[in-house]
Amino acid sequence: MxxxxxxxxxxxxxxxxxxxxxxxxxxxxxxxxxxxxxxxxxxxxxxxxxxxxxxxxxxxxxxxxxxxxxxxxxxxxxxxxxxxxxxxxxxxxxxxxxxxxxxxxxxxxxxxxxxxxxxxxxxxxxxxxxxxxxxxxxxxxxxxxxxxxxxxxxxEFDYKPNEHQSMLFIAGGSGITPIFQLTRAILRNPEDKTKISLIYANNTEDDILLRKEFEDLEAKYPGRFQKIFTVSKKTSSGDDVETGYVTKQMISKVWSGKAAGQKVLVSGPPAMVEAVSGAKGMAGWTQGSVGGILKELGYTKDDIHKF
Ligand SMILES: Cc1cc2nc3c(=O)[nH]c(=O)nc-3n(C[C@H](O)[C@H](O)[C@H](O)COP(=O)(O)OP(=O)(O)OC[C@H]3O[C@@H](n4cnc5c(N)ncnc54)[C@H](O)[C@@H]3O)c2cc1C
Missing domain, CATH: 2.40.30.10 (Translation factors)
Incomplete structure (x- = not known):
């Protein structure tokens, strides 16, 4: 810190x-x-x-x-x-x-x-x-x-290029802003080879922030960046947005599973952070213990950063 x-x-x-x-x-x-x-x-x-x-x-x-x-x-x-x-x-x-x-x-x-x-x-x-x-x-x-x-x-997070081979970002609502900043910084740096997978959850499609920007990044950096948008209430018929909360199955669509050289960042409302990675501690001032889906997938404290 x-x-x-x-x-x-x-x-x-x-x-x-x-x-x-x-x-x-x-x-x-x-x-x-x-x-x-x-x-x-x-x-x-x-x-x-x-x-x-x-x-x-x-x-x-x-x-x-x-x-x-x-x-x-x-x-x-x-x-x-x-x-x-x-x-x-x-x-x-x-x-x-x-x-x-x-x-x-x-x-x-x-x-x-x-x-x-x-x-x-x-x-x-x-x-x-x-x-x-x-x-x-x-x-x-x-x-x-x-x-x-x-x-x-x-x-909030001290990122060093190429420190991790691959990073999984799980974000909800306005918690996307630090994730966007980092995604842009990684992909714009020609020296940085880090691969990024993003799952971005919202209530509705209207709530998805920076949608076009992420779609453009996925098109521009194939093999480096892939994303899933998911919403609780879907209004369109397209298959580019999934429905429901973040699940292990959803993660497996953009992420190969636990391996060396990985880091997972979680950024969003407290209920989402808790379900995905365990709650932060001390009213949000500490990282808290690992729980939720990421614990079930075998991730430990050093693998995860909660915003
Ligand atoms: C590192 C960091 C970066 C942030 N970046 C952004 C950003 O780029 N854009 C942005 O919009 N926000 C961002 N936030 C959140 C922002 O700092 C405030 O917490 C948020 O605007 C709420 O503050 P408030 O004073 O309006 O509401 P408060 O007075 O703190 O709370 C008002 C009500 O809203 C509820 N509430 C507040 N925040 C949340 C939440 N996240 N989820 C669910 N309920 C909530 C509270 O329970 C309360 O009932 C960031 C937070 C952190 C820690």
Missing amino acids: AALRTGFKVATLSAVGAGAAYTGYRHYNSTNVYFTAHAESLPSDSQAALKKMDWKGFTEMRLQSAEQVNHNVKKLTFALPTEDSITGISAVTSLLTRHTPEGAFIPVFRPYTPVSDNDLPGTVTFMVKHYPGGKGSTKMHSMKPGDSMLFKTLQ
């Missing part, structure tokens, strides 16, 4: 008390994604002109645009401090937001994971799901272009 994150955790928990109730991801108050103009695709003199952001403490950024993606998700694009700035974050890193609600004393901290490429100049984009009554997501959804928010980096 990154030192920055550990330091933050101590600071925020002590500020608000470690007992803050939370049934979703960890509590912190206690894609038409931009595939153009990547730094790597720019002429080398332009590339050299880009400035990796110097993340020290919280940085204020202004909302540039907001777009409703489906019934409860918005795509929010913030302007980086200058047009030639890039976030420069490494996979997998989220940006921790901080705001103080009107009339409150205690600030609210929530992480959101950029889905724009980490070397995209000028902007950073998030996909944010709204939870009615939720302090962080309601604030993000209420923002208008020109409004500002404070952000700080928060590394």
Whole structure:
């Protein structure tokens, strides 16, 4: 775990008390994604002109645009401090937001994971799901272009190219955002030979985020990336989306079974994480013990990372 994150955790928990109730991801108050103009695709003199952001403490950024993606998700694009700035974050890193609600004393901290490429100049984009009554997501959804928010980096998983021969990603709902960031980082790196299998579960087809982006990646990287979308309630007749919760049978369609050099990442709502890999511990602050389907398939603590 990154030192920055550990330091933050101590600071925020002590500020608000470690007992803050939370049934979703960890509590912190206690894609038409931009595939153009990547730094790597720019002429080398332009590339050299880009400035990796110097993340020290919280940085204020202004909302540039907001777009409703489906019934409860918005795509929010913030302007980086200058047009030639890039976030420069490494996979997998989220940006921790901080705001103080009107009339409150205690600030609210929530992480959101950029889905724009980490070397995209000028902007950073998030996909944010709204939870009615939720302090962080309601604030993000209420923002208008020109409004500002404070952000700080928060590394969630330290990925090293080729450390694993193959990776299985199991995601649900808005838990897809860290998985998308990592998938893009792996596949865009010509030196990285890691193979990726993804199972992405949602309630309905309308809830599938970044669908076209994942379909394009599967078409572009045959043999490197394959995916299954599955939904609880299917509305279309096509066979490109499966029905039902994640099962062992579903996993076996994109995954050869336990072998050396594998890593499994699980990212989604607590009920899904528990069913697939066992619940996280300490209200989401620790990895918890291995359980669920992955335990039945023989995976152990070192094989799995839960977001
Ligand atoms: C590393 C990391 C990266 C994240 N990246 C993203 C991202 O890119 N996009 C995004 O939309 N979210 C992301 N999240 C989740 C986000 O940080 C907030 O937890 C989420 O927006 C809810 O916060 P809130 O303050 O609105 O709701 P809260 O006030 O925390 O909760 C409001 C209500 O919603 C329920 N709830 C909250 N979260 C969930 C959940 N995940 N599943 C089911 N019920 C829930 C709670 O039980 C409660 O009833 C990420 C979380 C982590 C840990």
